[in-house]
Amino acid sequence: MPSPITADCLAEIGKIADHGFFTREGGVSTGIYAGLNCGAGSRDELAAVLENRARVARHLGAGAESLLTCHQVHSADAVIVTEPWEIGQNPKADAMVTRVPGLVLGALAADCAPILFADPEARVVGAAHAGWKGALTGVLEATVAAMVQLGAKPGRIRAALGPCIGPEAYEVGPEFEERFLAAGAENARFFRRPTPEARPRFDLPGYVLARLERLGLDTVENATACTYGDETRLFSYRRATHRGEPDYGRQVSAIVLL
Numbered sequence: 001m002p003s004p005i006t007a008d009c010l011a012e013i014g015k016i017a018d019h020g021f022f023t024r025e026g027g028v029s030t031g032i033y034a035g036l037n038c039g040a041g042s043r044d045e046l047a048a049v050l051e052n053r054a055r056v057a058r059h060l061g062a063g064a065e066s067l068l069t070c071h072q073v074h075s076a077d078a079v080i081v082t083e084p085w086e087i088g089q090n091p092k093a094d095a096m097v098t099r100v101p102g103l104v105l106g107a108l109a110a111d112c113a114p115i116l117f118a119d120p121e122a123r124v125v126g127a128a129h130a131g132w133k134g135a136l137t138g139v140l141e142a143t144v145a146a147m148v149q150l151g152a153k154p155g156r157i158r159a160a161l162g163p164c165i166g167p168e169a170y171e172v173g174p175e176f177e178e179r180f181l182a183a184g185a186e187n188a189r190f191f192r193r194p195t196p197e198a199r200p201r202f203d204l205p206g207y208v209l210a211r212l213e214r215l216g217l218d219t220v221e222n223a224t225a226c227t228y229g230d231e232t233r234l235f236s237y238r239r240a241t242h243r244g245e246p247d248y249g250r251q252v253s254a255i256v257l258l
Contacts, residue, residue, distance in 0.1 A: 038108060178201065
């Protein structure tokens with residue numbers, strides 16, 4: 001069965017919400033998708049993906065139809081969720097928030113950063129998918145703004161970052177670095193070169209945590225692990241690409257109001 005990573009700051013509110021940064025452990029998919037592949041957009045057998053998603057929902061005490069994921073497009077868009085939708089009818093967005101108990105908000109990822117949020121007093125939760133583009137253009141800020149619309153306050157919100165690609169594995173081009181430096185010279189600290197001639201490496205988790213810290217939240221916790229380096233537990237788009245594999249699985253990070 002699934003064995004998710006958890007964050008202390010969210011586990012402490014266990015009477016209000018349950019959560020998990022689910023790994024590839026505990027699923028029924030096989031081959032390159034072996035384990036708990038929850039990405040309906042992959043080329044895995046749909047029946048296997050649906051069973052995997054049902055296992056995640058059950059682990060969080062909900063029905064299979066309650067696990068919701070967006071059609072993620074690396075945007076800065078966050079949606080307020082009031083009712084479930086069918087797979088294939090999911091909105092194009094990269095974050096969701098709700099105050100409806102029983103709706104499981106999920107963020108799919110396979111190198112990008114998943115972030116789970118909760119304001120236990122307002123009983124509002126959120127889930128965001130932040131690749132470099134979404135993080136740079138404001139998906140974290142949009143998630144918090146949507147939570148505030150539902151009654152949350154930034155100073156009460158707890159946020160936790162889950163598994164994503166680590167800085168040692170995230171090699172990027174100079175034009176990538178230039179885009180971040182154009183947004184702010186202080187972003188230089190998220191890039192390094194192993195040697196002067198090497199291409200830059202980008203610290204995605206460090207950048208996401210810094211953006212979260214600027215929002216004045218109650219707690220920001222780092223519960224990450226490197227997706228690229230931990231093949232036993234985690235799917236990685238970049239690892240699959242480097243191996244010439246035709247596709248890759250997606251893990252899900254999810255939170256639900258009880």
